[in-house]
Amino acid sequence: NAGVTQTPKFQVLKTGQSMTLQCAQDMNHNSMYWYRQDPGMGLRLIYYSASEGTTDKGEVPNGYNVSRLNKREFSLRLESAAPSQTSVYFCASRAERFRTANTEAFFGQGTRLTVV
Amino acid sequence: GENVEQHPSTLSVQEGDSAVIKCTYSDSASNYFPWYKQELGKGPQLIIDIRSNVGEKKDQRIAVTLNKTAKHFSLHITETQPEDSAVYFCAAPILTGGGNKLTFGTGTQLKVEL
Numbered sequence: 290n291a292g293v294t295q296t297p298k299f300q301v302l303k304t305g306q307s308m309t310l311q312c313a314q315d316m317n318h319n320s321m322y323w324y325r326q327d328p329g330m331g332l333r334l335i336y337y338s339a340s341e342g343t344t345d346k347g348e349v350p351n352g353y354n355v356s357r358l359n360k361r362e363f364s365l366r367l368e369s370a371a372p373s374q375t376s377v378y379f380c381a382s383r384a385e386r387f388r389t390a391n392t393e394a395f396f397g398q399g400t401r402l403t404v405v
Numbered sequence: 406g407e408n409v410e411q412h413p414s415t416l417s418v419q420e421g422d423s424a425v426i427k428c429t430y431s432d433s434a435s436n437y438f439p440w441y442k443q444e445l446g447k448g449p450q451l452i453i454d455i456r457s458n459v460g461e462k463k464d465q466r467i468a469v470t471l472n473k474t475a476k477h478f479s480l481h482i483t484e485t486q487p488e489d490s491a492v493y494f495c496a497a498p499i500l501t502g503g504g505n506k507l508t509f510g511t512g513t514q515l516k517v518e519l
Binding site for chain 1: 411414436437439441446447448449450451454456494496498501504505506507508509510511512
């Protein structure tokens with residue numbers, strides 16, 4: 290019963306390097322989300338995907354791209370990492386299929402990213 | 406833009422006392438208000454939620470109240486215990502053309518002291 294699985298758990302990048310954060314859920318959920326968590330800033334939405342084949346920007350999308358590869362997987366890519374992207378990244382999923390349906394969000398364990 | 410505000414950012418209480426955390430939201434169409442608890446090194450987990458057709462919901466020592474007119478909701482923890490120490494987040498859905506963006510407050514660090 291894995292739930293939401295994120296890889297890697299820790300990563301150190303040099304400025305300008307690229308990397309992809311992976312996220313997979315095994316609950317047959319429709320919606321998937323990427324958040325970043327910074328001290329004093331809470332959880333800020335980067336991108337989300339309401340269903341397979343769709344993605345949309347959240348509050349802080351600049352410097353990131355996403356891919357909803359299939360219903361299970363939603364990846365986050367940093368094309369050219371910057372020190373401002375040092376953060377803890379969380380992937381989450383929810384069951385909803387419709388705009389007005391509301392169910393629990395399940396979170397992964399997080400990826401701690403440091404850009405030097 | 407649409408957002409969720411949360412207060413206080415830190416809260417320290419003595420074991421056995423009550424703790425109250427408050428949130429306000431801006432999207433009048435929001436109809437679901439969850440609270441999440443995040444322990445150190447882990448992802449947030451749902452502890453209680455409330456839908457807009459009720460004003461209060463309780464689950465043992467925790468309760469959530471909702472005032473739709475004022476657009477605010479609160480988390481109440483009674484008889485606090487050391488294991489309640491964590492970061493708590495409120496959230497509300499912002500409905501968009503494409504979906505349902507779950508938007509979080511900035512979090513409250515709760516410390517329960519012995």
